[in-house]
Amino acid sequence: MKNNEQFDVLSTKSEKAGIAGLLESQLRRFRTLGFVLLLSPIALIYVLCMGLAFSPGVMLFQWVQETTSHSHIVIKGISLGLSMALGWVMYGLSIIFIVPTMNKLLPLKLAPHRASWYSLSVVPWYYHNALTYLVRYTFLDFITPTPLNILFFKMMGMKIGKGSMINTSNISDPCLIEIGDYVTIGGSATMMAHYGMKGILIIDKLVIKDKATIGLKASLFGDVIVGSGATVRPNDVLLPKTRVPDREQEAA
Known part of the structure; x- marks a missing residue:
């Protein structure tokens, strides 16, 4: 890109x-x-x-x-x-x-x-999210959070590490989201691997590294990286190109 x-x-x-x-x-x-x-x-x-x-x-x-x-x-x-x-x-x-x-x-x-909204290259984006939303708006909320919603997102292409919990269905572009091990995604958090500006659709990966915590109702966009052990506070908005640094683990 x-x-x-x-x-x-x-x-x-x-x-x-x-x-x-x-x-x-x-x-x-x-x-x-x-x-x-x-x-x-x-x-x-x-x-x-x-x-x-x-x-x-x-x-x-x-x-x-x-x-x-x-x-x-x-x-x-x-x-x-x-x-x-x-x-x-x-x-x-x-x-x-x-x-x-x-x-x-x-x-x-x-x-x-990245491309104009009126481009052939954005058609897969429409189809992928249309399928994701079909499950999201008819059943997904009823199995969130359970191993079944993790399984669904994995089958849709999302990379999810061991021991992670996703307590939200507000997810777009799952095939471009990467979640590490022991990550906690708070309730009603919004995650999407895209954003739009000036008539252009930009699609880029959203990465959340090991042991990170995403607070209740936080919003994360494409081209965002959350470091290992980092905490995103409830209702925070991480705009594109945000880099949350790794957090050193405190000694026991």
Whole structure:
């Protein structure tokens, strides 16, 4: 990523060559329509992921419905209600595996870079976060903090060391976040490996080293490094390019 690279964010011409350049130029010329066309497959991906995740619950509900078809209305109602509730839990346990699988299958890989918002290179960023948010806004809060939310973020590409605890679901760009060993992420902290400025999207890694502590509701952006043993206080905001130094461990 070239830090000194300049962009004309109002330009409708692409710097790329060939078909990619032609496509990107059309995207910048017809911005709304272009992004609708490029991102509309996300809706189909949502339908596929959610449909597969709901399937076990639907099958359970149908089985209970058939089994209790001749039962008393009270027994039938309770049985169907319990099957619906269990079906929702089955959805959640399914979606945390289905979404990372879809993320791996998509031929779109997110990497640190900077570009105009209206560039082909930012499309993987949209897709990766769209998949992350599907789980975040439908189930993730209910398994935070547990080993299951750690497992989900690992499957989405986040590097997480041993003994670390993540007590938040407010996470974007998990594949570009690195967390060391014995790190504690406080409740409702926000972490994202990107930021925007002057019409440009900058995507860069967020690194939290061993034994660091991130306080309640702190906010961390891309291009931030938190040193080993350091503490970020509750509600602190670490802007891009912030470097929190290592903290020497006190002698026992």
